[in-house]
Amino acid sequence: MKKYLLLAVLFSLVFVWCQKIDIATLDVGAITDVATLHNSIAQVSDAMQKWTLSMEQAPGLVDQLQQKYVDLVDGTDVRIESLFATIQKTFDNKAITLYSLPLWAKKAWMIQPKGMALDKTLSKQTYSSWSTSTMLVYKWNYTIALQQAKLIADNAHLYVSKNFQQAQALAKIGNIDYISGLDVGALSQWIVYVNHELLDTNIDQMLSVSVDQQWTLLIEASNYKKTQTSLVNTPSNTDTSSLPGVRTQWETCGEEIWNCASGLQCTYPCGIEGCENVCLPENELPKP
Numbered sequence: 001m002k003k004y005l006l007l008a009v010l011f012s013l014v015f016v017w018c019q020k021i022d023i024a025t026l027d028v029g030a031i032t033d034v035a036t037l038h039n040s041i042a043q044v045s046d047a048m049q050k051w052t053l054s055m056e057q058a059p060g061l062v063d064q065l066q067q068k069y070v071d072l073v074d075g076t077d078v079r080i081e082s083l084f085a086t087i088q089k090t091f092d093n094k095a096i097t098l099y100s101l102p103l104w105a106k107k108a109w110m111i112q113p114k115g116m117a118l119d120k121t122l123s124k125q126t127y128s129s130w131s132t133s134t135m136l137v138y139k140w141n142y143t144i145a146l147q148q149a150k151l152i153a154d155n156a157h158l159y160v161s162k163n164f165q166q167a168q169a170l171a172k173i174g175n176i177d178y179i180s181g182l183d184v185g186a187l188s189q190w191i192v193y194v195n196h197e198l199l200d201t202n203i204d205q206m207l208s209v210s211v212d213q214q215w216t217l218l219i220e221a222s223n224y225k226k227t228q229t230s231l232v233n234t235p236s237n238t239d240t241s242s243l244p245g246v247r248t249q250w251e252t253c254g255e256e257i258w259n260c261a262s263g264l265q266c267t268y269p270c271g272i273e274g275c276e277n278v279c280l281p282e283n284e285l286p287k288p
Contacts (some may be wrong), residue, residue, distance in 0.1 A: 006040070028064040033079075034072055041065050041083045048090045055096055062087055063100045070106045099123055102132050105221040108195075108205055109156045113148035113217055116140040138217040146191065152209045152219070153193035161208075164192040188212040201247050268270040 023044060031037050044061060047053035053061075062084075069080055084103055091098060099118055102125070103112050116138035128131045138145070153159070171187045192210040196203050206222045260266050260279035267280050 008181075023053050023061075026061065028061070028068050031068055031072075037065070037072060037082070038077075040078055041069075041080060043084050045087050047088070048087060056095060059091070059096065059100065061097050063098075066103050069103075070109075079176050098125055099136065101136070101219070101221060102134055102145060102146055104132065104205065104223065105134065105207065105276040108221075110207060110219070110221060111152055111155050112136065112219070113152065115144050116148060116217060133222040134220065136219040138219075139215055140217075142189075142211070142213075143178055144159055145211045145215055149191060149193060149209050149211045156195070156207060158193040158195050158207060158209065160237075161192040161194045161197065163198050164190070173179065186213040 014103055017119075026040060028040070031040060044053065044065065048055075066084065069077070069084075073080070081103070090096075097120075099120055101112060117140055118135040119139055122137040123134075124135050138148075168187055190210065190212050193208060195205070195207045203224070204221070208218075208220045209213075210218045212218075226227070264279040264281060266277050
């Protein structure tokens with residue numbers, strides 16, 4: 001009798017474990033253990049592949065599941081990250097654009113701002129076999145942008161860019177209105193937080209968050225080492241300006257280093273011997 005009772009209990013446990021989750025009412029916030037999380041992710045992945053989960057609902061749900069994974073798992077769970085990779089392929093195959101940070105950036109404690117509007121026309125993400133690159137653009141109130149940038153930087157242990165501080169210092173030298181084609185008053189309203197400096201190459205991820213005088217908060221996250229390897233192996237006749245992870249604003253540039261991202265141009269702005277060429281917006285290049 002005890003044997004049959006034990007089998008009945010085991011059967012009920014297996015039934016509960018394997019029962020389908022109602023994706024439409026899935027409460028990610030209520031998940032408290034890795035096993036339940038894994039089961040939920042697996043069923044979301046299956047529902048996406050079978051088109052039983054709305055592609056409008058899927059990105060937000062996956063974003064929540066990834067954040068829950070970061071909160072619950074200290075390190076790497078290969079099974080779960082494999083599921084997330086499958087989900088990413090599903091998004092790619094269905095041409096679904098995501099407007100959130102990739103998993104690796106979330107694991108680096110990068111977060112997205114609150115109380116700001118995402119500009120989907122300017123934001124972009126690129127996933128490929130060699131790299132991942134994300135640029136998220138938010139606009140709202142300048143004060144809120146500064147507050148959120150500081151919060152994001154503190155959470156991900158970013159610091160104020162030394163190179164940017166040097167640029168600000170150069171802008172303040174002398175009683176002039178412009179230096180390096182940049183408005184002095186505007187530059188003083190900027191802030192740039194990073195996890196790297198311009199010539200740093202021994203890093204796994206390149207992270208930054210910045211705010212400009214137009215109340216724009218910009219988050220950038222690129223897999224630096226993979227991007228570096230891919231660009232080295234890129235044929236010389238390839239247009240690298242559209243590739244992920246190329247030099248962004250205030251990054252050093254030049255044929256011997258990197259190309260500038262779309263909309264930026266490599267220039268020698270400071271006019272001081274030994275100063276590095278950097279990428280600047282084409283409408284902010286030094287005046288002749």
